Amino acid sequence: MDFNCQNFTNEELIYVYRNLLMPRMIEEKMLLLLRQGKISKWFSGIGQEAISVGCTLALQPDEWIMPLHRNLGVFTSRQMPLHKLFMQWQGNKEGYSKGRERSFHFGSKPHHICGMISHLGPQLAIADGVALAYKLKKENKVSLAFSGDGGTSEGDFHEALNVAAVWDLPVIFVIENNGYGLSTPVNEQYRCESLVDKAKGYGIEGVKIDGNNILTVYDTIRGVRDYCIENQKPYLVECMTFRMRGHEEASGTKYVPKELFEEWGAKDPIRNYEQFLLDTNVITGTQVADIRNEFKNYIDEELKMAAEAAPIKPDEAEELNDVFMRRPEKTKARIIDHDTIQVAGAGQQTETRFVDAIKSALQQGLEQHPELILMGQDIAEYGGAFKITEGFVEIFGKERIRNTPLCESAIVGSALGLSLEGYKSVMEMQFADFASVGFNQIVNNLAKIHYRWGQNADVVIRMPTGGGVGAGPFHSQSNEAWFTHVAGLKVVYPSTPHDAKGLLIAAINDPNPVLFFEHKALYRSISGMVPEEYYEVEIGKARVVKQGEDISVITYGSGVHWASEYQEQHPGVSLHILDLRSLAPLDHTAIKAAVARTGKVLLLHEDTLTGGIGGEISAWISEHCFELLDAPVMRCASLDTPIPFNLELEKNFMAKNKIHEYIQRLLNY
Structure with missing residues (x-):
C-alpha cells in the first residue's frame, strides 16, 4: 500500500x-x-x-x-x-x-x-x-x-x-x-x-x-x-x-x-x-x-x-413530552379565533377566498421569517398547480421560492436538513396523494427525530386534498388518517379561510413537523372574513360552528360545510356542529363537551370508513364519555373504495350522501 x-x-x-x-x-x-x-x-x-x-x-x-x-x-x-x-x-x-x-x-x-x-x-x-x-x-x-x-x-x-x-x-x-x-x-x-x-x-x-x-x-x-x-x-x-x-x-x-x-x-x-x-x-x-x-x-x-449509569426508570410524562419540541413562548402573531373577532375585534378584515387566505399566510410568513424557504413542484414562476404561490418569485426571489424536481422523498429530507441549520421550510406536496412517495421521510425522519435525539424538524408540508372535483383515485383521496397514527406529527385541516390563514401561520411558527391539509374543492368555492394582520389560530383547538340540542356532529374540512348545509335545509333539526380543525393533537375537551351537549354523536368525514379518524374518536368517546351517551356513536364516512373519477360515481362515494340517513337514525334512537 x-x-x-x-x-x-x-x-x-x-x-x-x-x-x-x-x-x-x-x-x-x-x-x-x-x-x-x-x-x-x-x-x-x-x-x-x-x-x-x-x-x-x-x-x-x-x-x-x-x-x-x-x-x-x-x-x-x-x-x-x-x-x-x-x-x-x-x-x-x-x-x-x-x-x-x-x-x-x-x-x-x-x-x-x-x-x-x-x-x-x-x-x-x-x-x-x-x-x-x-x-x-x-x-x-x-x-x-x-x-x-x-x-x-x-x-x-x-x-x-x-x-x-x-x-x-x-x-x-x-x-x-x-x-x-x-x-x-x-x-x-x-x-x-x-x-x-x-x-x-x-x-x-x-x-x-x-x-x-x-x-x-x-x-x-x-x-x-x-x-x-x-x-x-x-x-x-x-x-x-x-x-x-x-x-x-x-x-x-x-x-x-x-x-x-x-x-x-x-x-x-x-x-x-x-x-x-x-x-x-x-x-x-x-x-x-x-x-x-x-x-x-x-x-x-x-x-x-x-x-455507573443508573438503570432507566421509565417516566411516562417525560416520554410523551419529548415527542415534540416545546415551542418558544414568544411569538409575533396574535391569537385570533372566530370568537375573538366578535368580542375584541381583529383590526381590518377582508372578504377572502380560502385559496387567498393560504396565500396571505405564506406571504406574511415569508415576510416575518427571512429564514423561511418554500419548496415544491412548479411553485416558482408557474405559481404552483393551484396558483397559490403565483408572484412570490418576483417578491422573494428564487432562492426562497424553489422549484423542485419530481422527488418528494428528497425534498422532505432536504427540508429536514434545512432545519438542522436553523431554517424553516414549507414544502408543497402538489397533491396530498403524492405524499406516499415521501412517506418514509415523513413518518420515520421528521416525526421521530426530536424524540430520538432532541433535534427539531421545523417543517410544514402543505397537502392539497379531497374530492368533489372529479380528479379520481390519485388526485382526490383523503389520506389524513395515515398520519394521525404517527407520534411526532401534527395534522391540521382547516375548513374556513379564517382558520386556513391562522392555522398555517401557527404551523410555520411551530418548530415541529406539521402536515397542513387544504381541501381543493374549498379553494375557490368558500369565502369569509379574514383579518389582514399576521395572526394565529391555535393548533389543537376545535371550534364550535353552531350550538345545537339534538345531535352533535363532530367533523372537519368539507364535512363542516356539509353539516352546515344540512342544517340550513332541515331547520327542524338542531345540530351542534364541532369543527375539529386539528386531527393531531385532538381537542378532547371540546369533543367531550360536544358529547355532553346532546348525548348523540355523529362523526362525519370525507375519508373512507375503515381506518378513518372517526374510528379513533368513536373509541375515545366510548371509553371516556360513555355515561353521557343516549345513543351509539355513529360514523358517516365515504365508501371503502378508492375515490372514482366519474362525477356521479364520486357523488355516490361521498359521505355527504349518507348524512340524512344517519341523522334520522340518531333522531329515532
Whole structure:
C-alpha cells in the first residue's frame, strides 16, 4: 500500500494514526462486551475505519456529517466523550438518546452529526438540505453523507444526487463499497462497472479510490471539499473496502469466500498504516505500544464510568413530552379565533377566498421569517398547480421560492436538513396523494427525530386534498388518517379561510413537523372574513360552528360545510356542529363537551370508513364519555373504495350522501 505523505508533518501523521487506531480498539472491546451479553447488537466497521476517519478529519468540525452504522470513526474523530458513547450503546438514559435508540441511530447537534435511521437512503437528502443552508448563508462549507453499496440501489440515492446536482449544492456523497449488502454480493446489486460511474448520469464529478488507505481518503476528501466549495457543486466518491465481520455480529460471515478475507486482511488499514509509520521512522515501536496502552486504559476508564449509569426508570410524562419540541413562548402573531373577532375585534378584515387566505399566510410568513424557504413542484414562476404561490418569485426571489424536481422523498429530507441549520421550510406536496412517495421521510425522519435525539424538524408540508372535483383515485383521496397514527406529527385541516390563514401561520411558527391539509374543492368555492394582520389560530383547538340540542356532529374540512348545509335545509333539526380543525393533537375537551351537549354523536368525514379518524374518536368517546351517551356513536364516512373519477360515481362515494340517513337514525334512537 503506497502512502503519499508529502503534504503531512510527522505530528499530523501521528495524529491521523491515533484517530485511526481509536475506533478499532473500541470495537475490539465492544465485541468482547457483546459476547458477555452487556450490549445487544453491534455493526462492525473493522476493516473500513480509514473511510470514516479520513472523511471526518478532512472536514471542519462544524460541517454536518450523515453517518451510518459502520462509521464509528466519525463519532470518535469528532471527539465525542467515550463514556457517553458507551452509555448510548448500553441503552442508558445518559447516552445521546435517553435509551430510545440503538447503536448509531442517534445524532448530536454540538458535534454536527445527524443520526441515521435504518432505511439508510434518507440520510443523503438531509445532506442536501444542510448544503442548501450553507449556500443560502454564503458559508464556505460542505455536508457529507455516507452510503453503502447496497444503498445506491434505493430511490433516495437517486433523488438526493439529482437534487444536489440540479441545485448546485456543496455535498460530498461517499459510497463505502465493501462488496456486500448484508449477504448479497455487489454482482447481484448493480450492473455498472463501478458505482462512481453513476455520477456522470447526474452531471456531476466522481472518483474511485482505495478506501483502506487513510492518507488517500483524507487527501481526496480534502481536495473534493475545496472543489465543492469553489464550484458550488456536489461530488461522488466511491471508496473500495471490505467488511471483515458480518453485516452485524449475529449474521456471521459464512456467505463470504475465505480467499476474500485473506486478500483484504492483507489490506488492513490500520496495520498497513502503522507499519508505514514504523518503516519511515515517523514513529517508533515504543511509541506505538505507549499509544495502545494509553487507549486501552482510556477505554477501560470510560467503560467504568458508563457502568455507573443508573438503570432507566421509565417516566411516562417525560416520554410523551419529548415527542415534540416545546415551542418558544414568544411569538409575533396574535391569537385570533372566530370568537375573538366578535368580542375584541381583529383590526381590518377582508372578504377572502380560502385559496387567498393560504396565500396571505405564506406571504406574511415569508415576510416575518427571512429564514423561511418554500419548496415544491412548479411553485416558482408557474405559481404552483393551484396558483397559490403565483408572484412570490418576483417578491422573494428564487432562492426562497424553489422549484423542485419530481422527488418528494428528497425534498422532505432536504427540508429536514434545512432545519438542522436553523431554517424553516414549507414544502408543497402538489397533491396530498403524492405524499406516499415521501412517506418514509415523513413518518420515520421528521416525526421521530426530536424524540430520538432532541433535534427539531421545523417543517410544514402543505397537502392539497379531497374530492368533489372529479380528479379520481390519485388526485382526490383523503389520506389524513395515515398520519394521525404517527407520534411526532401534527395534522391540521382547516375548513374556513379564517382558520386556513391562522392555522398555517401557527404551523410555520411551530418548530415541529406539521402536515397542513387544504381541501381543493374549498379553494375557490368558500369565502369569509379574514383579518389582514399576521395572526394565529391555535393548533389543537376545535371550534364550535353552531350550538345545537339534538345531535352533535363532530367533523372537519368539507364535512363542516356539509353539516352546515344540512342544517340550513332541515331547520327542524338542531345540530351542534364541532369543527375539529386539528386531527393531531385532538381537542378532547371540546369533543367531550360536544358529547355532553346532546348525548348523540355523529362523526362525519370525507375519508373512507375503515381506518378513518372517526374510528379513533368513536373509541375515545366510548371509553371516556360513555355515561353521557343516549345513543351509539355513529360514523358517516365515504365508501371503502378508492375515490372514482366519474362525477356521479364520486357523488355516490361521498359521505355527504349518507348524512340524512344517519341523522334520522340518531333522531329515532
